[in-house]
Amino acid sequence: MNKLNEPVAIIGAKRTPVGKFGGGLASFAATELGSIAAKAAIIQSGIDSREISLSVFGQVLQAGCGQNPARQVALGAGLQESSIAFTLNMVCGSGLKAIHTAAQSIRAGEHDYAIAGGMESMSRAPYYSQKSRWGVGYGNMFLEDGMLVDGLTDAYSKKHMGEAAEWVAEKYKISRSAMDEYALKSHKKSLSSRDALNQEISQVETKKKTIKEDEGPRDTSIEKLESLKAVFKKDGSVTAGNSSSINDGGAAVILASQKTVEEKGLNPLCWIRDSIDGGVKPEQVLMSPISVFENMKLKLGLNVSDFDVIEINEAFSCQMVALQQELKIKENKLNPLGGAVALGHPIGCSGGRIAVSLPYQLENSANGMGFAALCLGGGNGTGLIFQRSLN
Numbered sequence: 001m002n003k004l005n006e007p008v009a010i011i012g013a014k015r016t017p018v019g020k021f022g023g024g025l026a027s028f029a030a031t032e033l034g035s036i037a038a039k040a041a042i043i044q045s046g047i048d049s050r051e052i053s054l055s056v057f058g059q060v061l062q063a064g065c066g067q068n069p070a071r072q073v074a075l076g077a078g079l080q081e082s083s084i085a086f087t088l089n090m091v092c093g094s095g096l097k098a099i100h101t102a103a104q105s106i107r108a109g110e111h112d113y114a115i116a117g118g119m120e121s122m123s124r125a126p127y128y129s130q131k132s133r134w135g136v137g138y139g140n141m142f143l144e145d146g147m148l149v150d151g152l153t154d155a156y157s158k159k160h161m162g163e164a165a166e167w168v169a170e171k172y173k174i175s176r177s178a179m180d181e182y183a184l185k186s187h188k189k190s191l192s193s194r195d196a197l198n199q200e201i202s203q204v205e206t207k208k209k210t211i212k213e214d215e216g217p218r219d220t221s222i223e224k225l226e227s228l229k230a231v232f233k234k235d236g237s238v239t240a241g242n243s244s245s246i247n248d249g250g251a252a253v254i255l256a257s258q259k260t261v262e263e264k265g266l267n268p269l270c271w272i273r274d275s276i277d278g279g280v281k282p283e284q285v286l287m288s289p290i291s292v293f294e295n296m297k298l299k300l301g302l303n304v305s306d307f308d309v310i311e312i313n314e315a316f317s318c319q320m321v322a323l324q325q326e327l328k329i330k331e332n333k334l335n336p337l338g339g340a341v342a343l344g345h346p347i348g349c350s351g352g353r354i355a356v357s358l359p360y361q362l363e364n365s366a367n368g369m370g371f372a373a374l375c376l377g378g379g380n381g382t383g384l385i386f387q388r389s390l391n
Helices: 030-045 069-076 094-107 146-152 161-171 176-192 194-200 222-226 258-264 282-300 317-327 350-364
Strands: 008-015 054-058 084-088 113-121 247-257 270-279 309-312 369-376 380-387
Touching (some): 008 030, 008 094, 008 194, 008 350, 030 069, 069 084, 084 094, 094 270, 113 350, 161 282, 176 194, 176 222, 247 258, 270 282, 282 317, 282 369, 282 380, 350 380
Parallel strands (some): 054 113, 309 369
Antiparallel strands (some): 008 270, 113 247, 369 380
16 A cells, blocks of 8 residues: 555644634634644543644634734643644635645654644634735725635635535526525524534633534524525525534644554544645636546546545535435435534534534444545546545
């Protein structure tokens, strides 16, 4: 086996609850949320934090967070000052790509252990004053929402991601009723899966209360969803109810080399296998997971049917209906615990959240194979294969 294709073990996987925009986690910086998840994952792994020599975290909205946010997470979680840390931005796939990147460093023999994941505080995203540094000679000065500029707007067309969702609805003929029905199912699945989701979560203590569960899932109805107006296009069909929300959260996994697992008798939650990426035109971004699955077929000969669980980040319900339709994914395999339409989408954290969830979901699966995939602003897609055991 090529060393760079060796499996890498996940020996700890935890996340914070996903907080509502301006909700229970709004007072925490993204780096604090990352550290909370990291500490919990380290405790679960049973190893000493001082043994971890690499920290890789994804974050999209880094402005105002201070130098190298991943380093802040590392030191906040008890890693040694001699450890290495870096932060990456692959938009919504940042957390997942951080995990893959850390795994590659382990495969290359550079580290025995690593901590990786994603974090975001959309509640604390700053506003930008792009022209104020050199002064405004005359007239009004405007502020731009950093969350919109760097997180939710296509850099090429300058259109909101919601407009890309309207394109999907029109191109793939997804009805408003199909979108609302999908959104309702996502909430129902998340509410009925509270116990399973809570396995992943490390509770967060605030000054006012303890946050133990995701704040997003709600007991909504099809009537409530149908009553909402389109947000991004006149006479459109994409609403706040059938879209993912704006959120806060942190997620982390502890990775170990196969050699280290064998030598120290560790008990992995699961293993990371191959990573697959893809790309489409920027305006078609929401359908980029199709290119990921196509490349996986070409590279590895694997199909949708080979996986017990497929987690695709739910940016918009219309996207998910179209992807399920095009990829022919069985209902019971796709986002069994609900997805971002219900749970929320803290953009830099979401890939990490999915990666934390899959080891738990695969525990009792038939074949022990899971796949995580996300679309990424700009037109890329990314995916990662998870395997319960090497037997």
